Amino acid sequence: MKSLTLTVLLLLSVSLYAQKYDFLQPIHIDIVEDSVTTVIDSSKSKPVDITGEYWISTVYNPYKYAKEPKFPLQLKFKDSTYFSPIGKRKVVTSRYGWRHGRPHKGIDIDLITGDSIFTMFEGIVRMARYTRGHGRTVVVRHYNGLETVYAHLSKYGVKENDTVRRGAYLGKGGVSGNARGSHLHLVVNYKGVSINPEYLFKFDDNNQIRANELWVTKKWTQPIAHSSKRQSKIKPLLSEAEALASLIKQRSIYIVKPGDTLSRISKRNNVTIASLCKVNTIRRNSVLKIGQQLVIEK
Numbered sequence: 001m002k003s004l005t006l007t008v009l010l011l012l013s014v015s016l017y018a019q020k021y022d023f024l025q026p027i028h029i030d031i032v033e034d035s036v037t038t039v040i041d042s043s044k045s046k047p048v049d050i051t052g053e054y055w056i057s058t059v060y061n062p063y064k065y066a067k068e069p070k071f072p073l074q075l076k077f078k079d080s081t082y083f084s085p086i087g088k089r090k091v092v093t094s095r096y097g098w099r100h101g102r103p104h105k106g107i108d109i110d111l112i113t114g115d116s117i118f119t120m121f122e123g124i125v126r127m128a129r130y131t132r133g134h135g136r137t138v139v140v141r142h143y144n145g146l147e148t149v150y151a152h153l154s155k156y157g158v159k160e161n162d163t164v165r166r167g168a169y170l171g172k173g174g175v176s177g178n179a180r181g182s183h184l185h186l187v188v189n190y191k192g193v194s195i196n197p198e199y200l201f202k203f204d205d206n207n208q209i210r211a212n213e214l215w216v217t218k219k220w221t222q223p224i225a226h227s228s229k230r231q232s233k234i235k236p237l238l239s240e241a242e243a244l245a246s247l248i249k250q251r252s253i254y255i256v257k258p259g260d261t262l263s264r265i266s267k268r269n270n271v272t273i274a275s276l277c278k279v280n281t282i283r284r285n286s287v288l289k290i291g292q293q294l295v296i297e298k
Helices: 002-021 240-246 262-269 273-280
Strands: 027-032 035-040 073-076 092-094 097-099 102-104 107-110 116-118 123-131 135-142 146-156 169-173 183-190 193-195 213-216 251-255 293-297
Touching: 123 146, 135 169, 213 240, 262 273, 273 293
Parallel strands: none
Antiparallel strands: 027 035, 073 213, 092 107, 097 102, 107 183, 116 169, 123 135, 135 146, 146 169, 146 183, 183 193, 251 293
């Protein structure tokens, strides 16, 4: 019995030392008659450390001078749904894309000042402070590498370095910063690069994630390829092969007809005016001629 007691004390000492220096998983000790059984308890293993890389609370984009992630990239979600960032029906008033000659890197969801805001997934609050454009802003970093940004708040409900569960209260919506009317400006970033939120999530009553494993190409990170006035045509890329195949540009020729404008042509062909101008080396105020050929690139 004396030797058994010494063995147990020795194992406890090793366990405490291992946990302190984090080179072994925690262990659970069961004493069965005169023997000692060691069982690895994986439920007590530490989660992924998401605060170890570019964890800066004083800036909106800590990855500003980091190397851009390699595309196409794969994102994984453990659930098939997300928690709605507002507690009522979601109405998107402005989409990810080109707006007023500038990139709009998120979507705007209508709300009334004072409406509660919730985090879409579990994670850790990296930033909760005022920024010039976004006003009162909360940034939550998640365990799959994404960060969700909740901007124009009127009140904070969390502070930096808080661990939050899925659906946790973050604060109240409002009009702080550069906002025209009460709304939630929702941004989804991956290592500092914005992704069109509607490519990842369906903003309907079911709160669905488009797929548990999604491949993201640069197209979905470039506002110039989208219009803030309408939802882009979305076909989720579910494999690397699909993602690589989608990178092959498809071009067609459009013949300008009587009454055509760049706005009408862009809507008819599901491309942005900015893209039309870039591909054809023309300006927004360029005069179109009947019979003129324009390249449509998708």
